[in-house]
Amino acid sequence: MRKFGIGQPVRRVEDVRFITGAGAYTDDLNLPGQAYGYLLRSPWAHAAIRSIDVSAARAADGVLGIWTGADLAAAGVGDLPCAISGVLRNRDGSVLEVAGRAVLARDRAMHVGDGLAFIVAETLAKAKAAAELIVVDAEELPAAANLADAVHGEAPRLRESAPGNICFDWEGGDAAAVDGAFGQAAHVTSIDLLHNRLAPSPIEPRAALGHVDDGRHVLRTSTQGANLFQRVIAPVLGIDQEALRIITADVGGSFGMKEFIYPEHILVLFAAEKLGRPVKWSGDRSESFMSDLHGRDVISHAEIAFDADGRATSLRVHNRANMGAYVSLFGPGIQTLGGARLTGGLYAIPAINVRVTGYYSNSVPVDAYRGAGRPEAAYVIERLMNKAARELGLAPDEIRRRNFIRPSQLPYRHPLGFVFDSGAFEANMDEAMRLADWAGFPARRDGARARGRLRGIGMSCYIESSVGFGYEAAEIRFPEDGTIEIVAGTMSAGQGHETVWAQIVTEQLGVPFEAIRLVQGDTDRVKTGGGTAGSRSTYMVAGAFRLSADQVIDKGKAFVAMLLGEPPESIEFSDGMFRSAGSNRSMSIMETAAAARRDGEGLDSGATFNHDISTFPNGCHVCEVEIDPDTGKVEVVRYLVVDDFGRIVNPMVVDGQVHGGIVQGLGQALMEHSLHDPETGQLVTGSFMDYALPRADDLCAIESSYNEVPCTTSPYGVKGCGEAGTTGACPAIMNAVLDALAERGVTELDMPATPLRVWQALRGAR
Amino acid sequence: MTGFADFIGGFGDIMTVKVTTTVNGKPVSGDVEPNTLLVEFVRENLGLTGTHVGCDTSQCGACTVHFDGKPVKSCTILAVQAEGHQVVTIEGIGQPGNLHPMQAAFQENHGLQCGFCTPGMIMAGIGIVERNKGTNLSEETIRAELEGNICRCTGYHNIVKSIAAAARGN
Numbered sequence A: 001m002r003k004f005g006i007g008q009p010v011r012r013v014e015d016v017r018f019i020t021g022a023g024a025y026t027d028d029l030n031l032p033g034q035a036y037g038y039l040l041r042s043p044w045a046h047a048a049i050r051s052i053d054v055s056a057a058r059a060a061d062g063v064l065g066i067w068t069g070a071d072l073a074a075a076g077v078g079d080l081p082c083a084i085s086g087v088l089r090n091r092d093g094s095v096l097e098v099a100g101r102a103v104l105a106r107d108r109a110m111h112v113g114d115g116l117a118f119i120v121a122e123t124l125a126k127a128k129a130a131a132e133l134i135v136v137d138a139e140e141l142p143a144a145a146n147l148a149d150a151v152h153g154e155a156p157r158l159r160e161s162a163p164g165n166i167c168f169d170w171e172g173g174d175a176a177a178v179d180g181a182f183g184q185a186a187h188v189t190s191i192d193l194l195h196n197r198l199a200p201s202p203i204e205p206r207a208a209l210g211h212v213d214d215g216r217h218v219l220r221t222s223t224q225g226a227n228l229f230q231r232v233i234a235p236v237l238g239i240d241q242e243a244l245r246i247i248t249a250d251v252g253g254s255f256g257m258k259e260f261i262y263p264e265h266i267l268v269l270f271a272a273e274k275l276g277r278p279v280k281w282s283g284d285r286s287e288s289f290m291s292d293l294h295g296r297d298v299i300s301h302a303e304i305a306f307d308a309d310g311r312a313t314s315l316r317v318h319n320r321a322n323m324g325a326y327v328s329l330f331g332p333g334i335q336t337l338g339g340a341r342l343t344g345g346l347y348a349i350p351a352i353n354v355r356v357t358g359y360y361s362n363s364v365p366v367d368a369y370r371g372a373g374r375p376e377a378a379y380v381i382e383r384l385m386n387k388a389a390r391e392l393g394l395a396p397d398e399i400r401r402r403n404f405i406r407p408s409q410l411p412y413r414h415p416l417g418f419v420f421d422s423g424a425f426e427a428n429m430d431e432a433m434r435l436a437d438w439a440g441f442p443a444r445r446d447g448a449r450a451r452g453r454l455r456g457i458g459m460s461c462y463i464e465s466s467v468g469f470g471y472e473a474a475e476i477r478f479p480e481d482g483t484i485e486i487v488a489g490t491m492s493a494g495q496g497h498e499t500v501w502a503q504i505v506t507e508q509l510g511v512p513f514e515a516i517r518l519v520q521g522d523t524d525r526v527k528t529g530g531g532t533a534g535s536r537s538t539y540m541v542a543g544a545f546r547l548s549a550d551q552v553i554d555k556g557k558a559f560v561a562m563l564l565g566e567p568p569e570s571i572e573f574s575d576g577m578f579r580s581a582g583s584n585r586s587m588s589i590m591e592t593a594a595a596a597r598r599d600g601e602g603l604d605s606g607a608t609f610n611h612d613i614s615t616f617p618n619g620c621h622v623c624e625v626e627i628d629p630d631t632g633k634v635e636v637v638r639y640l641v642v643d644d645f646g647r648i649v650n651p652m653v654v655d656g657q658v659h660g661g662i663v664q665g666l667g668q669a670l671m672e673h674s675l676h677d678p679e680t681g682q683l684v685t686g687s688f689m690d691y692a693l694p695r696a697d698d699l700c701a702i703e704s705s706y707n708e709v710p711c712t713t714s715p716y717g718v719k720g721c722g723e724a725g726t727t728g729a730c731p732a733i734m735n736a737v738l739d740a741l742a743e744r745g746v747t748e749l750d751m752p753a754t755p756l757r758v759w760q761a762l763r764g765a766r
Numbered sequence B: 001m002t003g004f005a006d007f008i009g010g011f012g013d014i015m016t017v018k019v020t021t022t023v024n025g026k027p028v029s030g031d032v033e034p035n036t037l038l039v040e041f042v043r044e045n046l047g048l049t050g051t052h053v054g055c056d057t058s059q060c061g062a063c064t065v066h067f068d069g070k071p072v073k074s075c076t077i078l079a080v081q082a083e084g085h086q087v088v089t090i091e092g093i094g095q096p097g098n099l100h101p102m103q104a105a106f107q108e109n110h111g112l113q114c115g116f117c118t119p120g121m122i123m124a125g126i127g128i129v130e131r132n133k134g135t136n137l138s139e140e141t142i143r144a145e146l147e148g149n150i151c152r153c154t155g156y157h158n159i160v161k162s163i164a165a166a167a168r169g170n
């Protein structure tokens, strides 16, 4: 095994710049002569805009330019598109057709934070001062900002084209088969659940720096793949893709949210062109809460039918999903094409029907947030299983045992039309229960009781899906300075790609790890790329590097053969060396690359890996909580997980992904909830003082371990790990909370299980 | 036109004051508006962009620096308050090849992912170890004392581990 190859906990090469303060996040970048942009945002959740008078502001000190939605329309700036429009098919057979989102609101402001005017001035302070002088004549309209406010019959209609505020109504699976099975059921369990709305909140707020250089627009900003930005933004501005360069340096966390194109990206480029000066926009945290795309926000109703032996025969789920004020790039795809297929989890349920209805509301658009639909699916089935177990008088592990997809059933053709390739679901649960000393729990509960506390244990057996789609591109180059340049279309926002991709290439070519440099996030240097999303990066990039490495090896063999005057078939490659079988002569890959470069062609190679098969990370989380019945405060006292991520490239980095993912799930389960006032539609959770992110003292250490069952469909057997922690955490924690509360008669509780909600549930149940 | 903006000093060019302080051991000075935050002075006037801004309510701790040897959130104090004081930022505690033990511990223990909270975490971590010198620094203490710093990536597990390792001297 190589010291820096696949499977090694290699320390991260990118860390040196981050720990010394030398990272280059977007707001750290400045260009000579830059001006500062500020976005005047709607203070109303819903308002008809009659006019926007910018005359006084335009005359203010230091102001360089002000643009409204009308100005952008007049200048021919397009709208931000929805990629799911024209793709998603409604239950009635019609295809979803939705308008894009205006870069600045034209005649209606649709949510608090919606952009009304973009002001550019010599300093940010001057831009903000000028914004105060803008007079917006608007009529406030009735708003429906929370999902619950938008779905009921009396809700104000937000769009002429959308009766009932319904954006789409999609369905998957076999409804007739499900109906039939419910007719025969020995037992039916049903549940209603809220998937609370979340503000993704990477600690780096959004920022964008645009300028026009030599006739080309250049945007520096955080992305999850610069090429997607280039493809989306060029047509909005009405320019050729080649006339737009996107550069992403360091990204301070994303979790899906920075995958997308925001109005400010268009605005800095537009203004920079108009003014002939670089324009920088940096959002503050308050703006993040009212303008970053949000996650989740789904209400589920689910029913599961069992036969007399406690085996599930069918499952029916209806999810009502909030799209927000506008449909985002992937918005309508998240709960449907993305998450719905994991409905039913890792159980062999023969008939499944899932329906998703999307609604408009007066809130920030909702799109992919870590897990993107799969945590919702896992939460529904794992809460249902626990509830059914209680109703049927079965232990939580027993009901799961009766329903797991067995190893002998793999590869398993899922009723929703895809294949689970591999996994050891029951073994993962057994191992997690053993590590957790599940059998010893009653004694721990007694101990807690003696201290006046309620103790509960919960598990979730989750499966999620790393989303295989499209392609990923890579290149391997050997420049003159003796380094190895590896180019990838993916983008790291903290996942350690500079290290992990180098491990993969070291494994493939035996090149020195220290000499590898990753090139990412620059459309002039990365010709094409799919980007980082859906936990796909490792196996997609591994596939692209493998194809590239194969070409490097073929070119190297041909070159060495030519040098030695031997046939190419007689040259072998292993451990970074080309060897002639006949003459016993050898040459290292670095020597070969240098010689081949001097000779002309060199060994530089690139390839695109096309792959449309998803992988299925899975595992078992076990959580133990203690609750103070007087305050309702939930304390997580033990957390452990057994994950099957297939083959693991860097266990240290994977541990980090697991920890971070679980704690984001813990945030959803216990603390986080983005809320609007139901009367006014005002954002109630607009800062870290009202929106609670987990802090170090909100949890205990996390024990992670792995059961590596190699994936049979992906390069190196990798399954991916980025979103699994988030997917498994919510049901494990909530099942533990409900287990603790059961003895007090509490049977239902929604996330987040804040002290207030738990306390109310305890009082209500008395 | 005279407006509120001129009085609070943020918007005109008229009211600037000179700040003279010591940053990372070097005397520095600059002209700033009176309402300029220390973090703005450090990032914009001095170009030391390792200190980050993650919020506008003094919650996240990404801006933590050392002020006369103690960790403070540099978004909670004005640049003028640094007059005559000693400020140390992440750039001042160690360099590649000559890392501060806390920096080295973060790398060794994978105490960072995106790195955005990291300078603040490292500066806070040094403070935690200092304050608890001579005690057996427990995980609970580290977690409690990290309360003012938010990380969205790591789940804190490895940050706690990094600080504990640095406290033990390994």
Ligand code: FES
Residues within 6 Å of the ligand: B052, B053, B054, B055, B056, B057, B058, B059, B060, B061, B062, B063, B064, B073, B074, B075, B076
């Ligand atoms: S920027 Fe200072 S605490 Fe967040």
Ligand code: FES
Residues within 6 Å of the ligand: A203, A252, A253, A494, B111, B112, B113, B114, B115, B116, B117, B118, B150, B151, B152, B153, B154
């Ligand atoms: S490492 Fe990203 S916020 Fe802490």
